[in-house]
Amino acid sequence: MPALHQTADQQGVFVTQKFSGGVFHADLSDGRAGVEIELLHSHLCASTADGDAFVIPYEECQLEIGGYTGKMLFCRNADRSVTLFSEDKQFPKALALAAGGRLDDQLASQLSKAKGESRRGAIFSFGLVAATLIVLVSLYFGIRAGANRVTQSLPVSLDRELGKAAYQAMPKEGSEITDPLVTEPIQSIVDRLADHAKVEGMDFELHVIDSATVNAYCLPGGTMVVYTGLISAAESPGQLAAVISHEMAHATLRHGLSRISQTLGLTAAVSLLIGDTAGIMAAAEEFFTAASINSYSRQQETEADLEGVRMLHAAAIDPSGMPSLFELLKEEHGELPEALVWVSTHPDHASRIEETQNMIDSLPAKPYKPIDLDWEALKSRVAGDSTKKADVSNSSNESSADSTVDPSELEQENGS
Numbered sequence: 381m382p383a384l385h386q387t388a389d390q391q392g393v394f395v396t397q398k399f400s401g402g403v404f405h406a407d408l409s410d411g412r413a414g415v416e417i418e419l420l421h422s423h424l425c426a427s428t429a430d431g432d433a434f435v436i437p438y439e440e441c442q443l444e445i446g447g448y449t450g451k452m453l454f455c456r457n458a459d460r461s462v463t464l465f466s467e468d469k470q471f472p473k474a475l476a477l478a479a480g481g482r483l484d485d486q487l488a489s490q491l492s493k494a495k496g497e498s499r500r501g502a503i504f505s506f507g508l509v510a511a512t513l514i515v516l517v518s519l520y521f522g523i524r525a526g527a528n529r530v531t532q533s534l535p536v537s538l539d540r541e542l543g544k545a546a547y548q549a550m551p552k553e554g555s556e557i558t559d560p561l562v563t564e565p566i567q568s569i570v571d572r573l574a575d576h577a578k579v580e581g582m583d584f585e586l587h588v589i590d591s592a593t594v595n596a597y598c599l600p601g602g603t604m605v606v607y608t609g610l611i612s613a614a615e616s617p618g619q620l621a622a623v624i625s626h627e628m629a630h631a632t633l634r635h636g637l638s639r640i641s642q643t644l645g646l647t648a649a650v651s652l653l654i655g656d657t658a659g660i661m662a663a664a665e666e667f668f669t670a671a672s673i674n675s676y677s678r679q680q681e682t683e684a685d686l687e688g689v690r691m692l693h694a695a696a697i698d699p700s701g702m703p704s705l706f707e708l709l710k711e712e713h714g715e716l717p718e719a720l721v722w723v724s725t726h727p728d729h730a731s732r733i734e735e736t737q738n739m740i741d742s743l744p745a746k747p748y749k750p751i752d753l754d755w756e757a758l759k760s761r762v763a764g765d766s767t768k769k770a771d772v773s774n775s776s777n778e779s780s781a782d783s784t785v786d787p788s789e790l791e792q793e794n795g796s
């Protein structure tokens with residue numbers, strides 16, 4: 381009988397070490413359990429706190445490095461009925477030593493694969509940690525409670541963390557403009573509206589991007605992104621303020637979080653449990669693109685319109701900029717379709733004009749204060765900075781470029 385529990389101190393040949401980890405097996409309640417993994421001379425042996433033991437001979441071991449951290453090492457048996465895993469940094473090396481060369485090839489190929497993916501993974505890892513947290517908390521509160529109620533019960537700091545991570549990870553469609561003659565007037569609109577935000581704790585940080593794409597979005601937690609193309613397209617400060625209020629409303633109504641929990645939800649939780657990150661990566665990547673960040677549901681769009689009107693009115697900004705902007709975009713839709721990302725993500729102008737106008741008519745009369753900025757100076761400053769070219773490199777919006785399609789059919793289809 382070989383000396384299974386010999387240690388390196390004694391012989392330096394057989395290394396017995398224990399690692400904490402987990403096991404997936406159909407017979408376990410929940411299908412999984414925490415285990416202590418021992419590396420013996422011919423096999424891995426994992427024991428649960430309940431006394432169940434699982435053994436995988438090194439000859440059978442199928443290795444995979446992954447999991448949501450990208451650093452978990454999974455070992456499966458021949459028929460893949462048992463999966464043992466550990467995240468311990470020393471585990472791969474100890475396993476290689478214990479298996480005496482039998483797993484070196486598999487480990488080397490998994491490690492090089494993991495290395496190749498780590499660059500891509502690192503970009504999204506911060507956002508993924510937040511997204512994972514949302515998923516787990518969502519599950520904790522019970523999916524059946526409804527994504528909206530679950531979202532409202534999460535701390536706003538989570539929105540901020542996710543939004544900031546998303547902004548860092550998102551590809552920008554142009555350079556950021558720091559010229560205060562451009563940023564300060566827009567910041568003043570944001571600040572005026574922020575005083576009337578529905579939730580506290582949002583950090584409405586403005587980024588102006590030099591791109592002819594007509595777009596703006598507000599990430600969870602308040603990171604507000606305005607493209608110079610939108611400033612050029614707007615005909616008045618009131619119209620610009622209308623888009624900003626609408627986008628800020630998406631953030632204060634926490635639509636991004638609802639959308640992520642709905643998109644990732646149970647699928648992501650299951651993916652994480654089986655150590656498959658591909659799905660969650662794809663969902664996060666898709667969410668973190670300028671073309672799809674505004675792909676909210678029709679109901680969320682209506683909510684953002686009406687909350688935007690409320691914020692404008694509360695901030696003593698004439699909310700008629702909202703319906704007048706929709707009129708303008710309705711007319712221009714089709715002329716520069718590739719550049720009009722905001723239009724393609726916000727279809728159905730006729731009903732939006734009607735809905736926002738109805739709300740405005742129902743609001744108590746109030747003296748509105750003009751937006752304090754030099755509109756012509758801002759526009760010419762932007763025109764000078766801007767490339768004046770539509771960003772047509774993003775061809776993923778081809779479906780929305782067809783102006784003969786009923787706009788309502790485009791909802792949710794763009795940017796995917």
Ligand SMILES: [Zn+2]
Pocket residue numbers: 626627630674676681684726
């Ligand atoms: Zn919207």
